[in-house]
Amino acid sequence: MLASDVMSQDVVSIDPKKDILDALYTLYKTKxxxxxxxxxxxxxxxxxxxxxxxxxxxxxxxxxENILVEDVMNRSIKSVRPNDNAKELIDDLCERxxxxxxxxxxxxxxxxxxxxxFVKMFSEKCAKAYRVADLMSNTISTKNIYDSIETIRKEIMxxxxxxxxxxxxxxxxxxxxxxxxxxxxxxxxxxxxDLTIEQVMSPGPLTVERDADVADAAKMMIKWKVGGIIVKxxxxxxxxxxxxRDIVHGVQIRLF
Amino acid sequence: xxxxxxxxKIMIVDDEPAIAQTVKFILAxxxxxxxxxxxxxxxxxxxxxxxxxxxxxxxxxxxxxGWQVFEEIRKKHKDxxxxxxxxxxxxxxxxxxxxxxxxxxxxxxxxxxxDLVNRVExxxxxxxx
Numbered sequence: 001m002l003a004s005d006v007m008s009q010d011v012v013s014i015d016p017k018k019d020i021l022d023a024l025y026t027l028y029k030t031k032x033x034x035x036x037x038x039x040x041x042x043x044x045x046x047x048x049x050x051x052x053x054x055x056x057x058x059x060x061x062x063x064x065e066n067i068l069v070e071d072v073m074n075r076s077i078k079s080v081r082p083n084d085n086a087k088e089l090i091d092d093l094c095e096r097x098x099x100x101x102x103x104x105x106x107x108x109x110x111x112x113x114x115x116x117x118f119v120k121m122f123s124e125k126c127a128k129a130y131r132v133a134d135l136m137s138n139t140i141s142t143k144n145i146y147d148s149i150e151t152i153r154k155e156i157m158x159x160x161x162x163x164x165x166x167x168x169x170x171x172x173x174x175x176x177x178x179x180x181x182x183x184x185x186x187x188x189x190x191x192x193x194d195l196t197i198e199q200v201m202s203p204g205p206l207t208v209e210r211d212a213d214v215a216d217a218a219k220m221m222i223k224w225k226v227g228g229i230i231v232k233x234x235x236x237x238x239x240x241x242x243x244x245r246d247i248v249h250g251v252q253i254r255l256f
Numbered sequence: 257x258x259x260x261x262x263x264x265k266i267m268i269v270d271d272e273p274a275i276a277q278t279v280k281f282i283l284a285x286x287x288x289x290x291x292x293x294x295x296x297x298x299x300x301x302x303x304x305x306x307x308x309x310x311x312x313x314x315x316x317x318x319x320x321x322g323w324q325v326f327e328e329i330r331k332k333h334k335d336x337x338x339x340x341x342x343x344x345x346x347x348x349x350x351x352x353x354x355x356x357x358x359x360x361x362x363x364x365x366x367x368x369x370x371d372l373v374n375r376v377e378x379x380x381x382x383x384x385x
Contacts, residue, residue: 025353028323065349186350199343203271204318224319 001256003089004082006121007103007111013038014047016070020055023047023069024182031225033099033114037073041108045073048099049178053157056184056192064185079104080113087256089113093248115244116222118251123218126254132217133210135250136231138240142167145174149195152176163228165238166201172230172238174201207232208242214250217242263289264380265307269299269325270314270341275365279312279341282369283376296320296328303333310360310379315342330358337379341365 012032014023016039023035027049035047051072055064079102080089092098093115100114142165143152155161156178166174180200184192206229208217217229221244228243266288270276276292284290291306293299296317303311311329315322326338339361340354351362360379363372 021349021353025357028321029327031321031324063349183344186344186346188345188347190347195344199316201316202318202321203316206319225324 001086002082003080003084003086003103003113004111006086006089006117007082007113008117009111011036011102011109011112014069016044016068016073018069019065020047020052020067020069020072021064021185024052024185027052027179033227035069036100036102036109036112037069038109041110043077043079043102043104043109044070045075046077046100047073049182052182052185053178056181064190077102079109081105082110086113090118090248090252090256093118094245094252097245115227115248118248119218119221119244121255122247122251123215123222126218126250127215128213129254130214130250131210132208132212132214132231132242135214135246136210136240136242137246140165140230140238140240142238143176143197144168145197145201147197149192149197149200152197152200153181153192156181163241165205165230166197167238170235170237172205172207172232172236174203175205175230176201205230207238210239214242214247218247221247263287264309265289265291266310266312266376267291267293267299267302267306267308268312268341269293269296269317269322271295271317272314275314275341279372282372286373286377288376296322296325299325300328300332303329303336308333308336310337310339310376312339312341312363312376315340315344326359339363339375339379341367 012030013036016037036043037045047069055072082103089101100112102109103111141161145166145168152164163175163177206220208229208231210231228241230238231240231242233239266283268276268279271294280290280292293302297320313322329336329338337360341363343365361375
């Protein structure tokens with residue numbers, strides 16, 4: 001299987017001269033994991049939620065509308081050619097934790113291979129192949145709904161956690177991700193501590209049972225454009241995540 | 257001969273049923289034809305069948321955020337006006353971006369009932385740019 005067989009031409013992109021508010025707005029509206037910074041069809045870099053989160057502590061008196069995409073983008077992008085083997089791509093998506101890898105023809109970008117590509121492949125070709133418990137990650141961070149938003153920020157920034165489950169007496173109330181924290185860039189005061197967990201969190205997150213079919217979890221991820229679903233134990237308590245990355249790993253074992 | 261105008265149709269989209277019902281009650285009392293949806297998905301399904309003039313949309317909702325729902329409405333139902341109902345107080349710069357993108361208004365929760373009614377009336381009587 002070649003990169004050209006699995007690449008998508010549907011790429012979310014932004015101009016390098018746009019500011020980071022435009023980048024954030026585009027990420028919110030499309031729920032994309034990554035924005036390609038393009039000059040025509042030539043990729044100059046990428047912007048992810050992590051790039052934008054890293055800006056927050058260094059904002060100082062600088063306003064987000066004065067910070068350009070080209071100032072924060074990650075310029076180091078690994079790319080592949082259309083004729084490269086897809087196995088190498090899947091290794092990168094799994095081991096390196098990449099969201100998306102651009103496919104280049106000469107200097108121009110002709111598409112990208114995303115985790116979602118392989119999540120779709122799994123949902124179509126691997127029904128009943130695995131239970132959620134077989135592929136899930138058992139690491140899960142939970143915080144109480146009455147904790148401070150600063151506690152959440154610190155955990156996400158310091159431990160590079162992508163998602164924190166918000167509970168109230170063991171009941172799952174919501175999830176806070178990197179993108180939820182970034183709402184501060186849009187807020188009136190620009191100060192995260194002025195916001196509460198309830199204001200920031202995404203309510204009613206998706207959940208699955210540990211015995212569910214991973215292909216069904218994959219379908220949920222595609223339908224709702226989420227990168228992870230909470231796995232609940234028999235007592236309905238959160239015990240882990242099934243993430244797009246885990247499913248890509250499933251594809252790697254099963255199909256390559 | 258008296259000609260009766262059809263009431264304008266408004267859809268309230270909020271995952272909190274109590275909020276959706278409260279807003280429905282306030283606007284129905286003003287003579288609007290009001291429906292509710294408890295998720296973005298339900299809103300988009302209903303829009304396929306129900307001609308609607310204005311959608312009042314919560315931002316933080318399960319599964320599909322208000323941002324995504326707005327983007328879908330903008331693509332598929334260009335004549336429908338959309339306003340956010342939100343607990344976040346956005347900066348003027350952020351609001352400008354959203355208005356430029358076609359958002360009709362941004363109403364903060366908790367809201368004053370009279371202010372809500374006035375703003376809804378303004379959205380429904382002001383010609384779209």
